[in-house]
Amino acid sequence: MAVIAKMNPDRKVVVVDINAERVAAWNSDDYSLPIYEPGLVDVVKEARGKNLFFSTDIESAVRECDIVFVGVNTPTKMFGRGAGRASDLQYWESTAREIKRFAKSDKIIVEKSTLPVRTAAAMDAILNDHAEHKFTVLSNPEFLAEGTAIKDLLEPDRVLVGGPQNADGATAIREIVNVYAAWVPKAKILTTNVWSAELTKLAANALLAQRVSSINAIAGLCEATGADVDEVAKVVGADSRIGPKFLKAGPGFGGSCFKKDVLNLVYLCETFGLHTAAEYWMGVIKMNEHQQERIVSRLFREMFNTLANKKIALFGFAFKADTGDTRETPAGTVARLLHEEHVRITVSDPKALVNARRDLSDLDGIMYEEDEYKAADGADAIVLMTDWRHYPSLDWQRIYKQMRKPALVFDTRNCLDAASLKDIGFKVLNIGK
Numbered sequence: 001m002a003v004i005a006k007m008n009p010d011r012k013v014v015v016v017d018i019n020a021e022r023v024a025a026w027n028s029d030d031y032s033l034p035i036y037e038p039g040l041v042d043v044v045k046e047a048r049g050k051n052l053f054f055s056t057d058i059e060s061a062v063r064e065c066d067i068v069f070v071g072v073n074t075p076t077k078m079f080g081r082g083a084g085r086a087s088d089l090q091y092w093e094s095t096a097r098e099i100k101r102f103a104k105s106d107k108i109i110v111e112k113s114t115l116p117v118r119t120a121a122a123m124d125a126i127l128n129d130h131a132e133h134k135f136t137v138l139s140n141p142e143f144l145a146e147g148t149a150i151k152d153l154l155e156p157d158r159v160l161v162g163g164p165q166n167a168d169g170a171t172a173i174r175e176i177v178n179v180y181a182a183w184v185p186k187a188k189i190l191t192t193n194v195w196s197a198e199l200t201k202l203a204a205n206a207l208l209a210q211r212v213s214s215i216n217a218i219a220g221l222c223e224a225t226g227a228d229v230d231e232v233a234k235v236v237g238a239d240s241r242i243g244p245k246f247l248k249a250g251p252g253f254g255g256s257c258f259k260k261d262v263l264n265l266v267y268l269c270e271t272f273g274l275h276t277a278a279e280y281w282m283g284v285i286k287m288n289e290h291q292q293e294r295i296v297s298r299l300f301r302e303m304f305n306t307l308a309n310k311k312i313a314l315f316g317f318a319f320k321a322d323t324g325d326t327r328e329t330p331a332g333t334v335a336r337l338l339h340e341e342h343v344r345i346t347v348s349d350p351k352a353l354v355n356a357r358r359d360l361s362d363l364d365g366i367m368y369e370e371d372e373y374k375a376a377d378g379a380d381a382i383v384l385m386t387d388w389r390h391y392p393s394l395d396w397q398r399i400y401k402q403m404r405k406p407a408l409v410f411d412t413r414n415c416l417d418a419a420s421l422k423d424i425g426f427k428v429l430n431i432g433k
């Protein structure tokens, strides 16, 4: 919404949230925003107070606006039917009911959250049942990736707007296309029916997650055979039908979306009796979980089949670089598996320690240390979990001196210079090598 405001200076954008603490952070004088995202603070500085406002006053905002984008959370449902697979739509539904209650004129309602196919139809039914005003529900899924969100929004590969295939739908689609046309070339703004738009977002995330699991499945085989997964990925990716992106073996995908959205797809397949397809997509999740278990098993083997009481420093806890987000982070799973082995764990991360402390608050004895040198002091091993840009340029000689010997580095992102680490004296493990 901040980018929409920046690129549409003639439109007023009001962001409302039930979480007053978050809204206060968005409004803070020193711009200590509730999330870390490169470039975001500059966009907010440019637009806040001019045509971008943050508030908890949902009623006024709904009344005042012609278009309502709904981007509330849609976590995996943990109870009842579809538990562990389906999306929990309670936040979305309560938002729809609030919009209906507060609205004093016709509105365009835009699904921005990632939702199961046909949710828009359900929302349409709730909103337009005995309503005094007309609500047109569109689907405008968001394809940005955390860590590169501002760039992805300013230069999107495509924008997708799905709407009902009737006159009201066509008018509403035109309105939303115009919001993006302020900066996105028209050819990149694609329009479809609502269900295609809803399914496209799930399909896009499922295919991305599948690529990660596919290369990670190859990585295990590389380790067993002496092949090098980075070499394999480079040559495989040179095939223009495959392409080079998203072929990096690592600790598995994390983040709030991939697992949730693939599970959602699994649930949809099951609902429509497509059990083989459901099993196929479930394999993507299983492979991902296996990758984190493999990291700990390998560490166990390489550290003489006992980890108890050894000190291990995790370098990086965010699910990827350039974000403080730790939802579904592979580092969290690895930390829990190491904790079961009675490892003395120190977690280090430049942006995610607040979230790490919260995520692991049920585990005792975990230490948190932003300074990598202090985190590695006296450690038996370092497990690099996040590819923060500065990790390769740390003083590894100094780190080596401070560690217990034999000192081990497990670079699960294959981002360090393994040869020079070996020259220093480290034992080095990589994924897929």
Ligand SMILES: NC(=O)c1ccc[n+]([C@@H]2O[C@H](COP(=O)([O-])OP(=O)(O)OC[C@H]3O[C@@H](n4cnc5c(N)ncnc54)[C@H](O)[C@@H]3O)[C@@H](O)[C@H]2O)c1
Residues within 6 Å of the ligand: 016, 017, 018, 019, 022, 058, 071, 072, 073, 074, 091, 094, 095, 112, 113, 114, 115, 142, 143, 144, 145, 146, 256, 257
């Ligand atoms: N995070 C991403 O990179 C990303 C990318 C694309 C799509 N999505 C989708 O966007 C949606 C939101 O994801 P997120 O990461 O921003 O989640 P989030 O949990 O960080 O943010 C959701 C916000 O909605 C607020 N909220 C909940 N109920 C509300 C209500 N009734 N009224 C007003 N506000 C309410 C919450 O307080 C919270 O601040 C999800 O469906 C997700 O799949 C996320």
